[in-house]
Amino acid sequence: MAKSLPSLTVDELNQRVQLVIQSDPVLENLSVTGEILDFKVHQTGHAYFTLVGKETRLACVMFRSHAAQMPSWPRQGDLVVAEGAVSVYLARGAYQLYARRLTPAGQGAQARAKEELRRRLEAEGLFDPRHKRALPKYPQSALILTSPTGAAVKDVLKVSRQRYPACAITVIPCIVQGDDAAGKIVEAFAIAAKKGNADVALLVRGGGNRDDLNPFDDERVVRAVRSCPVPVVTGLGHEIASTLCDLASDASAPTPSAAAERVFPDARAILSEIASLRRHAVSIANRRLDERGWTAEKSRTRLFTLAERRLAETETTLGDFTDSLRRAVSGRLELAGHLLESIDSTLEALSPPRVLARGYIACETPEGLPVVSAASLKKKDSLRLSFRDGRASVRVEETFPNPGRI
DSSP states (O other): OOOOOOOOOHHHHHHHHHHHHHTOHHHHSEEEEEEEEEEEEOTTSOEEEEEEOSSOEEEEEEOHHHHTTOSSOOOTTOEEEEEEEEEEETTTTEEEEEEEEEEEOSHHHHHHHHHHHHHHHHHHTTTOGGGOOOOOSSOSEEEEEEOTTSHHHHHHHHHHHHHOTTSEEEEEEOOOSSTTHHHHHHHHHHHHHTOTTOOEEEEEOOOOOGGGGGGGGOHHHHHHHHHOSSOEEEEOSOSSOOOHHHHHSSEEESSHHHHHHHHSOOHHHHHHHHHHHHHHHHHHHHHHHHHHHHHHHHHHHHHHHHHHHHHHHHHHHHHHHHHHHHHHHHHHHHHHHHHHHHHHHHHHHHSHHHHHHTTOOEEEOTTSOBOOOGGGOOTTOEEEEEETTEEEEEEOOOOOOOTTOO
16 A cells, blocks of 8 residues: 655645754855845835856845845845845745845955945045044053954064053954954954943954955944044054055054054153153253343343442432532521621611710619600609710709600
């Protein structure tokens, strides 16, 4: 008797295939490389396209939430890497890739995508020089974002020890090349943002080919560099090609060692500069002291000259005043002399001898008291009369009052 075959409906078969595909961990998260064919964006915002290999093709869909993050739409024939998961579209019974991200893989497509992303980020101001922060002159703590086993970290540590060993170094490990590098670098910057005591961060990697720099043109990494809370210096080991991270960083250098030299000052040069500044300061101080001494001597000479001039002026003024005083006193004395002479002449004219010489006589009692009134006399009073040339004693015989005089 023939064995009966499993009987499934269309729905059951599609669901069973879906379960098989979903049970494969590889198909849950993978990247697929292929050329773009028939890329279309629906009015809903979802993108539909086909990836073509050498002999087969793969239907793909990118939902609106992921499509909105695309820096630019790929062109027909572009070689891309699609990241996502494989599942079954039950309505059509077809499996397809549900893409979350598209990355250009061909040289032309990569260059075009990078340029379009650069223009968009530049329009946002991420590369504006005015937003770049000054590097600390003497950093106390520095972060290094790089592979912990690569040559880049060794170069940076060597330079820091030689130039500025006082700075504390913290290495935040992350892979810096490969398909997963961009995501790991973003995670490293998230850790760096939590380091509150850091002064500066270095994003460095060793040499390699140009394709190894692709993670540093990733939009996520560029935004992480720009949003880092401390200044970022890039040293990506490529002297010819620059990355978008170089444009977004606060300073960039072609190699990890050069980046370290931008961050860590040369202690020997600092000591030499200090010594030079000390010598310069001593020279200025000596020159100022000499200038002050010359100025003091000059001021002292000027002061003495001024004092002598003021003294001479004072002596002249005093001499003029003395002469004026002498003339004034002399004039006053001369005037007083004339006045005294006049008074003397008057007194001389009024003196008794002169009065007697003019024919007058002086009458007085025997006691020497002057007699000035006839009414004060009585008969037989004795009197003495003084003449110009002598005296005479007389006796009153009779008085005759003068009715016209009092």
